[in-house]
Amino acid sequence: MAAVKIKNLSFRYPDETEYALKNVSLAVEPGELVLLCGRSGGGKSTLLRLLKKDLAPHGEISGSIDVSGGEIGFVAQNVQSNMVTDTVLGELAFQFECRGYSNQRISLMIAQTASYFNLNNYINSKTALLPGGVKQLLALACASCVGPDILLLDEPCSQLDPVAAENFRNAVLRLNRERGVTVLVSDHSAGFMRYADKALLLEGGAARFYGSPQQLAQFCAGDENGASLLLPPYTRLLPSRTLSFARAREEIKAVKEKPFTEPQPPAAAVKLRSLAFAYEKKLPDVLFALDYTAYSGRLNALVGANGSGKTTLLKCAAGLLKPYGGRIKLSGKTAYMPQSVQNMFVCDTVGEEINDPALLEKYALSRLAARSPFDISGGEAQRLALARVEAAGADIILLDEPTKGVDPIFKPQLARILRGWCAAGKTVVFSTHDLEFAGRFADYAAFLFGGAIVAEAPRRSFFSALDIYTTSLCALSGGRIVSIDDAEAADEK
Numbered sequence: 001m002a003a004v005k006i007k008n009l010s011f012r013y014p015d016e017t018e019y020a021l022k023n024v025s026l027a028v029e030p031g032e033l034v035l036l037c038g039r040s041g042g043g044k045s046t047l048l049r050l051l052k053k054d055l056a057p058h059g060e061i062s063g064s065i066d067v068s069g070g071e072i073g074f075v076a077q078n079v080q081s082n083m084v085t086d087t088v089l090g091e092l093a094f095q096f097e098c099r100g101y102s103n104q105r106i107s108l109m110i111a112q113t114a115s116y117f118n119l120n121n122y123i124n125s126k127t128a129l130l131p132g133g134v135k136q137l138l139a140l141a142c143a144s145c146v147g148p149d150i151l152l153l154d155e156p157c158s159q160l161d162p163v164a165a166e167n168f169r170n171a172v173l174r175l176n177r178e179r180g181v182t183v184l185v186s187d188h189s190a191g192f193m194r195y196a197d198k199a200l201l202l203e204g205g206a207a208r209f210y211g212s213p214q215q216l217a218q219f220c221a222g223d224e225n226g227a228s229l230l231l232p233p234y235t236r237l238l239p240s241r242t243l244s245f246a247r248a249r250e251e252i253k254a255v256k257e258k259p260f261t262e263p264q265p266p267a268a269a270v271k272l273r274s275l276a277f278a279y280e281k282k283l284p285d286v287l288f289a290l291d292y293t294a295y296s297g298r299l300n301a302l303v304g305a306n307g308s309g310k311t312t313l314l315k316c317a318a319g320l321l322k323p324y325g326g327r328i329k330l331s332g333k334t335a336y337m338p339q340s341v342q343n344m345f346v347c348d349t350v351g352e353e354i355n356d357p358a359l360l361e362k363y364a365l366s367r368l369a370a371r372s373p374f375d376i377s378g379g380e381a382q383r384l385a386l387a388r389v390e391a392a393g394a395d396i397i398l399l400d401e402p403t404k405g406v407d408p409i410f411k412p413q414l415a416r417i418l419r420g421w422c423a424a425g426k427t428v429v430f431s432t433h434d435l436e437f438a439g440r441f442a443d444y445a446a447f448l449f450g451g452a453i454v455a456e457a458p459r460r461s462f463f464s465a466l467d468i469y470t471t472s473l474c475a476l477s478g479g480r481i482v483s484i485d486d487a488e489a490a491d492e493k
Contacts, residue, residue, distance in 0.1 A: 003150060005065070021206075024043070048186060051152060269332070293442055300428065336396050365380065381405070440482075
């Protein structure tokens with residue numbers, strides 16, 4: 001018997017003319033891991049929420065949903081907003097207290113769960129101060145600690161650095177492989193693609209494909225609507241479109257790299273010298289003796305692990321935080337876009353947030369003009385925030401994780417938008433965990449570690465010097481090829 005069986009499912013939100021889901025059918029067998037992929041706004045989050053009754057959105061629904069088994073766990077995109085206590089211990093205890101467990105059993109279950117998810121060292125920590133990767137593991141632990149039959153994950157790795165994301169995926173795989181938990185996960189990064197049993201491609205609310213990931217790779221290869229961008233970048237350079245790292249490593253040897261000359265840096269737009277900052281006197285410095293330069297008219301990427309200080313650096317440059325030491329020199333007015341872009345929205349509709357039809361069209365938001373900015377997908381909210389930043393007309397634009405929740409098909413368009421800003425004389429500084437995006441589109445990159453910049457260089461030189469914390473193509477090719485644009489006969493989409 002299928003764990004999840006959906007037949008001819010259609011769904012429309014109140015006051016909407018377009019359906020969020022259109023005649024979707026699929027069956028998920030017990031113990032399978034199913035990847036949901038597609039553009040932002042394609043219906044992935046809606047589908048996941050409809051599977052859990054207490055999270056199901058209101059609207060017009062037809063067709064059938066049959067979910068067998070008992071408990072269903074859910075991990076949302078913004079996990080902090082769903083936490084109900086202020087400590088790791090309290091958050092875990094809450095899950096068991098709600099079920100009326102005795103104190104003795106609660107203590108045992110907390111010990112078991114913390115050990116399984118490697119949370120022992122954080123058990124008394126404040127949830128708000130946890131590194132992103134640990135916070136996401138805590139959310140997963142809470143969703144799975146009472147033994148769910150089905151686990152629903154909505155873009156769970158969108159705010160994680162590559163190492164934290166892989167740790168999270170490994171934890172999910174353990175639940176799936178060792179405990180037989182059925183998993184449905186939406187993911188823009190393709191990180192789950194190599195591990196999934198099946199993949200569902202949603203576009204405009206309709207199911208365009210449902211089958212194995214390798215079959216999806218072959219399906220996307222001939223697609224004219226950009227679906228190949230949903231695949232790991234290396235597949236687009238290989239004749240087999242293989243998802244296997246071992247086979248890809250062999251095939252990539254035949255791909256030649258383009259020669260390159262390191263560019264001469266232009267004038268500096270942002271200069272940070274000996275910067276020092278701590279959130280509280282008794283806490284360790286987040287930034288210490290930090291020197292950083294961002295170049296005028298260029299895309300400047302900041303990479304580093306969760307908690308390394310990237311957001312703090314951007315907020316100091318934007319004047320939102322005041323460092324206790326050092327100097328900041330800027331060559332113009334700044335605008336800042338936070339990770340939680342919903343904090344930027346103040347109006348009732350998307351059209352009121354951006355009262356400019358051309359900007360709405362540029363950011364693919366026209367059809368959402370009447371929608372609440374708090375009732376759109378994560379990727380759509382990200383595009384709305386970018387449109388607001390552009391409308392501000394700043395000289396220096398500081399973006400905190402601009403690709404968070406953005407689908408791979410929109411990312412090249414996002415890069416064109418950012419480069420358009422640079423061509424107009426603006427400077428862009430962005431923090432990111434998306435090494436594939438930075439490795440392809442940034443002009444310069446810097447690595448933040450231990451509160452300081454440990455490396456700065458032009459894009460290709462920067463990523464070629466790394467063999468772990470780098471792009472998938474760079475790792476596969478031994479540093480020869482950083483992105484598809486650096487390969488001969490590259491796919492230029």
